[in-house]
Amino acid sequence: MDGCGIQSSRPWQNEERLRDDVSLDYAYRISPGLVGFDLGLGTMTTARYRPTWDLALDPLVSCKLCLGEFPLEQMTTITQCQCVFCTLCLKQYVELLIKEGLETAISCPDSACPKRGHLQENEIECMVASEIMQRYRKLQFEKEVLLDPCRTWCPSSSCQAVCQLKEADSARPQLVRCGNCTLEFCSACKASWHPGQECQENPPITAFLPGESSSFFKSDDDDAPIKRCPKCKVYIERDEGCAQMMCKNCKHAFCWYCLESLDDDFLLIHYDKGPCRNKLGHSRASVIWHRTQVIGIFAGFGLLLLVASPFLLLATPFVLCCKCKCSKGDDDPLPT
Known part of the structure; x- marks a missing residue:
């Protein structure tokens, strides 16, 4: 207390306390394990101290999705390529691919990933x-069976068991007997x-639905709900x-009714003539x-190329001259 009864604030003590705090922060930057707080002595001595400013400066990582x-702690790193995404986005990406059955080998969602992880x-x-x-494991197993020349699926829709082929050469037709439903079918055409007979190009689809006999066949006509892809022979059901x-297996586009390829028919001209005329299933206005x-x-694209062609023609001589100068400079001997 001074003479006027006012308590002194002792500013030099505040200055010393501030200096101690700054030195502790500096020591924490150099070696965080050496700085802490000792409850018995009331001083910073052990590894429990962390300044408040350090919490605000934690690095934030941007998600590419x-x-x-x-x-x-909210990010996930892909081990194979070291690309980083937020856990929520990566989870939704993986779940979507698995639910849709689009991929068995889930690739990095970054289209520009250098390692294609x-x-x-x-x-x-x-x-x-x-x-x-x-x-996901079921899709992986189905892909393995599809790529294995020594295994095939039973064509019965009520069975879907995996059958073993006697010969590794799957191109040669051979008798396959399903061990689950005792169905005997051809390994090449699945009929x-x-x-003693050659395989049909478009064999009928065996139904084998519950309550139906194994001798029932659905013809491969326009109204058949199940047909085979004309390219990879995978069964496809159209609802x-x-x-x-x-x-989905080979990305081949085709007409459901006549199985003709539509890979190059961008304008859908196929449905303007022939037996499939007006059978596309869309209105005329939507087709137009x-x-x-x-x-x-x-x-x-054509207009863009037409506009850019004069500039390309003008730039070509300069590019060729630059390349010639660079090649001449590389051929010149170094001074000794």
Whole structure:
């Protein structure tokens, strides 16, 4: 207390305390493990101290999918390519691919990934539910059977067991007997076994639905709900929609009714003539709008090329001259 009864604030003590705090922060930057707080002495001595300013400066990482910024603990790094995404976006990406059955080898969602990495099975298992993981393993198994020349699927829709081939050469037709439903079928065309006969180009589809006998066949006509892809021979079921089909296995586009290829038919001219006329399943106005869009895209590219062609012609001599000068400079001997 001074003479006026006012308590002194002692500013030099505040200055010393501030200096101590700054020195502690500096020491924490150099070696965080050496600085802490001792409850008995009331001084900073052990590794429990962390300044408040350090919490605010934690680095935020940007997610390439949602473009948001998140702390490191909310991010997931793909082991194979070291690309980093927020855990929520990566989980939704993986779940979508598995539910749609689009991919068995889930690639990095970054289209510009330099290493073209893929997610490992243990990484997928850590971020999806158990039922989704079971579906992923099922898709993997189906892909393995499809690529294995020594195994094939039973064509019965009520069985779907895996059958072993006696010969590794799957191109040669051979008798396959399903061990589950005792069905005998051809390994090449998946139709009933036909000894001494060639495989049909478009064999009928065996139904074998519950309550139906094994001798019942559905013809491969226009109304058949199940047909085979004309390219990879995978069974495809059509519930509804237009007649332009795309196989999920080989990405082949074809007409559902006549199985003719539509890979190069961008304007859908196939449905303007022949037996499939007006069978596309869309209104005439929607078809005209589709064709207008396709023609507009090609016309836009053509116009862009036409406008840019004079500039390309003018720039070509300069580019060639620069290349010639660079090549001459490389051929000149170095001064000794």
